[in-house]
Amino acid sequence: MSSIQKKTDVILIGGGVMSATLGSLLKALAPEWEIKVFEKLANAGEESSNEWNNAGTGHSALCELNYTSEKSDGSIDISKAIKINEQFQVSMQFWSYLVNCKLINNPQDFIMPIPHMSMVQGEKNVAFLKKRFEALINNPLFKGMEFSDNPEKLMEWIPLIMQDRPSNEPIAATKIDSGTDVNFGALTRMLFDHLKNQNVDIKYKHCVDNIVRTSDGSWELKVRNADNGSIERHTANFVFIGGGGGSLHLLQKSGIPEGKHIGGFPVSGIFMVCKNPEIIAQHHGKVYGKAKVGAPPMSVPHLDTRFIDNKKALLFGPFAGFSPKFLKTGSMFDLVTSVKPNNVLTMLAAGAKEMSLTKYLIQQVMLSKEKRMEELREFIPNAKSEDWDLVVAGQRVQVIKDTAEGKGTLQFGTEVITAADGSIAALLGASPGASTAVHVMLEVINKCFPQHMKEWEPKIKEMIPSYGVSLMENPELLHEIHTSTAETLGLSAKELAYS
Template identity: 85%
Template sequence: MSNSQTKTDVILIGAGVMSATLGSLLKELAPEWEIKVFEKLANAGEESSNEWNNAGTGHSALCELNYTSEKSDGSIDISKAIKINEQFQLSRQFWSYLVNRNLIGNPKDFIMPIPHMSLVQGTENVAFLKNRLEALSDNPLFQGMEFSDNPEKLKEWIPLIMEGRTSNEPIAATKIDSGTDVNFGALTRKLFDHLKSENVEINYKHSVEDIKRTSDGSWEVKVHNIENGRIEYHTAKFVFIGGGGGSLPLLQKTGIPESKQIGGFPVSGLFMVCNNPEVVAQHHAKVYGKAKVGAPPMSVPHLDTRFIDNKKSLLFGPFAGFSPKFLKTGSNLDLIGSVKPNNLFTMLAAGLKEMGLTKYLIQQVLLSNEKRMEELREFIPNANSDDWDIVVAGQRVQVIKDTDAGKGTLQFGTEVVSAADGSVAALLGASPGASTAVHVMLEVLDKCFPQHMKEWEPKLKEMIPSYGLSLMENPELIHEIQSSTAKTLGLSDKEQELAYS
């Protein structure tokens, strides 16, 4: 067992969409910097970024009802929807820049146009959906959204969902054609191919065991080479921990004050996937419903058309579950191991607060196949069990931290935790994660490289034309960005028409 030691500028831990995005940004901004990547598994994009491990919705808040909440006076708060849509526009711009420069090829491999729809039942929900459309309709980011509560119209939009429906309950949907399906696994692999061609050293089957501060302020990363069993040491001025659910334990090893009082709560998921091509052919949309009372926002039921390996698939889910692992390939001791003296009370407080969630997860774990079919039949009344198989989705680790809302508050969303001097940063949390990767990585650059941001600004504006601007305050820019990125990424003419209308 020999110990080798090497120095580099940047170390990225985890070969998922986040490291891929940060690496690709840095290669454009500081091409001379040396970057090394360490990934425990044999390939890029195998965990949360993998196409079978996430919903692949280009999360732009077009159909996800949990991003538009109803206030006590009955009005609809659309601020979160706007924020998420703006963040997705940043991703589209950066991907378009990479495609235009031939740094990544064939966008059809990772992004396809697909209508995004919201579907609700019951008088109150129909009224909410109508109000939501009204609140969004003047907004240029949500142009082209239609509403219908006419069963005949809905049969045209979603024949599979409407066929065999016997309930007399009012039903309504909104539909917008400018939605997308994103294969984040394919995108991640393309980005790593690009990084490899730019001489980034990518080490697969290398598991990071420890991270320690050295006397000169850089970080020493202890890496286990799984193939030959050797231990290697690598030091860098900057380390990014982008290991999905595996990020929290590594962040804790850095010992930075910012890593204290943070816990993680793992949630696993299942999807049902349709194996009958005749059924798959009858549905062409991502249709999001409303979360059941007491269910966490990440468990909104949805029926999705997906494009995976250039083949159309149909997925329904997610069914939440509980596993103590922080990664699909993790260990059953992950959760217990993440509880430290500094976050024990945070974790306990969350446990007491989230009894409802815990109960919900236990019920989900105990669901029989027949019970899952019943939930699917709320979407597809004529669904046949023989046509559907179960796929285990990725592990998500929700962040638990002390906030103004109290001790041990469960956070939904992604969060960057970085050292005060910007020398180390980690990404924690889950949805809408991958869709907003570019926004999140710009935040990492901002927090960790403040001294370079001025000189990088022209290049950032070249890659992301709306960088530093609010799209809401520049509506003409929205049309320009939507039509140019739609063109580059091969999305529908319809979207370009909308952008000009």
């Protein structure tokens, strides 16, 4: 086996939407920099970013009830919903910039307009949904949202859900037409095609086996060619670890202090996919329900219209599963080998605190198809088992770390771990993930390249006009951005509340 050493400016590990986004941003800001990408699979966007491995929701808190919690005084906290909505607007602006500059084409291949709805049952939940609606409706980010508990109106909005439904239980929904379905797999492949055109060196079937600091402060990667086993050594001034569930092991190998006392817990997702075109045609929207008491945030049930390969699909889920793998293509030893002397106490503390999650996962793994059908029938009362198949979605590694709330706290969001000197960054965690990729990668750039930010700011503002500005506090700018992104991305005005 030969060993070749090569030096470059930036190395991106992983061929998902995060690496694709960071590479695209850096190529716009520093076109002269040399960038290399290493992906262990044969193509881009095959793991977490793949269209079958995530929900495809443009997460903007329009329908996700877990982003608006009820406080002890009964009021609704909308701060997280505002934050996530504004972050999604950043992604929309960057995608529009790429389309306008003809750096990517055919936006309808990765983004489609679709109503986002929340649907609840029972008096208590209906009261909560109405309070949530009243808390959001006067905020310009949620303009155009409607609420109804009228069965006739709901029959117009969600006929498949309302058909044959017993009339004795209160039911209500909110609807907003400015939601989106995003095919993150297609977007990832488009971004990597763009990077290839910008002379970025993308190596597929190349595994990063190790990462160490060199005496001059740069990072050396041991890269193995999966086809022939040959080894190359690549060094870079900056490394981004964007390998989904595989990021934790590489972060640990880097040895940076910021990566210590962090663990990961893998959770897999299972969706039910409708194979009956007549049923698929009866539903148009992403309808999110409320998680059951004791269930984790990632288990919120939803019935989704999806657009995959320009075909309409209908998915319901997610159901949780468990595998010790950190990636679908990972190893059965991933969880065990991620436990190190510096995080073992953190992991044990999480195990003791999260007994309810363990119990929930065991129950979910044991579910038969018919039991899953029973859950689906809470959304579609007359659902027939023969119309639905099971599809195993992606693996998500939930971050475990020590926080102010205590040792071994399970985090359900997206985490960026950065070395103090900004020479290396790793992305861990899950939802809202891909929807906020541009915001998250701008944070990486800000932390890792502070010396360039003054010089780069005009270009960032050209790509993202709202950069550094609160859209909620600038409704005129928000309206202008919504109008222009809708036009550029082909989200027709009649589908949007901001026309």
